[in-house]
Amino acid sequence: MDTTKKTIILFSGDLDKALAAFIIANGAAAMGDDVTMFFTFWGLNVLRKSVAPPHKKSFLQGMFGGMMPKGPGKLGLSKMNFAGVGPKLMRRVMRQQNVSSLEELIATAREQGIKMIACKMSMDVLGLSEDELIDGLDYVGVATYLGEADEAGVNLFI
Amino acid sequence: MSVVELATLQVSKTVDARGTSCPGPILAAKKGIVDVKVGEIMMVLATDSGTKKDLPAWAKKMGHDYLGVLEEGGIFKLYVKRLK
Numbered sequence: 570m571d572t573t574k575k576t577i578i579l580f581s582g583d584l585d586k587a588l589a590a591f592i593i594a595n596g597a598a599a600m601g602d603d604v605t606m607f608f609t610f611w612g613l614n615v616l617r618k619s620v621a622p623p624h625k626k627s628f629l630q631g632m633f634g635g636m637m638p639k640g641p642g643k644l645g646l647s648k649m650n651f652a653g654v655g656p657k658l659m660r661r662v663m664r665q666q667n668v669s670s671l672e673e674l675i676a677t678a679r680e681q682g683i684k685m686i687a688c689k690m691s692m693d694v695l696g697l698s699e700d701e702l703i704d705g706l707d708y709v710g711v712a713t714y715l716g717e718a719d720e721a722g723v724n725l726f727i
Numbered sequence: 728m729s730v731v732e733l734a735t736l737q738v739s740k741t742v743d744a745r746g747t748s749c750p751g752p753i754l755a756a757k758k759g760i761v762d763v764k765v766g767e768i769m770m771v772l773a774t775d776s777g778t779k780k781d782l783p784a785w786a787k788k789m790g791h792d793y794l795g796v797l798e799e800g801g802i803f804k805l806y807v808k809r810l811k
Binding site: 595681 | 746747748749750751753754756757775784785788789
């Protein structure tokens with residue numbers, strides 16, 4: 570088998586973009602590739618738990634924490650969001666078309682051993698602590714991501 | 728391979744990916760191929776028409792031999808021979 574490596578940066582916290590990232594990542598892993606996904610800024614919201622233990626945060630970080638979506642079920646669409654109705658309609662159409670939900674794609678990514686790394690710096694900026702995100706992540710800086718990208722034949726920024 | 732040759736292949740494993748959408752069929756193929764011995768044939772059942780292009784690409788990448796597809800009433804039967 571011709572194993573190559575792919576890296577994907579998920580910067581966006583939009584449902585549609587997160588879906589694209591996880592479909593590509595799962596497809597690559599199914600084709601035998603090593604895949605690393607680097608989550609930074611709004612992309613970290615995809616990894617948030619819907620319920621997390623309370624944390625002492627600064628006023629601004631508390632505002633970020635309260636206003637940002639808590640996990641895949643709360644993400645909006647990059648287009649036609651319609652104040653939150655858009656994602657519900659999108660999910661309905663996806664179910665009708667037998668497309669996996671974002672939650673299922675994240676679970677599949679973990680089953681397939683896709684490496685998920687989270688940008689510690691943007692976690693600090695947004696006031697997100699490790700226990701507010703799903704388990705099994707590595708918390709890293711840009712050098713770790715760049716090291717992974719150096720080994721990869723494909724790198725996507727989403 | 729001709730339609731007759733495909734239809735008469737000895738299949739040692741059938742993977743049912745009907746009703747799943749991209750990337751479901753190739754995920755199913757990845758899971759299924761481990762149960763097939765080298766030289767034997769896996770059949771993937773799919774309803775997503777993109778699979779007709781995706782499964783050959785998957786087989787090429789994984790180093791297996793894609794033999795062809797039969798279509799019956801909206802269901803695709805895709806044949807892959809495990810080479811390694």
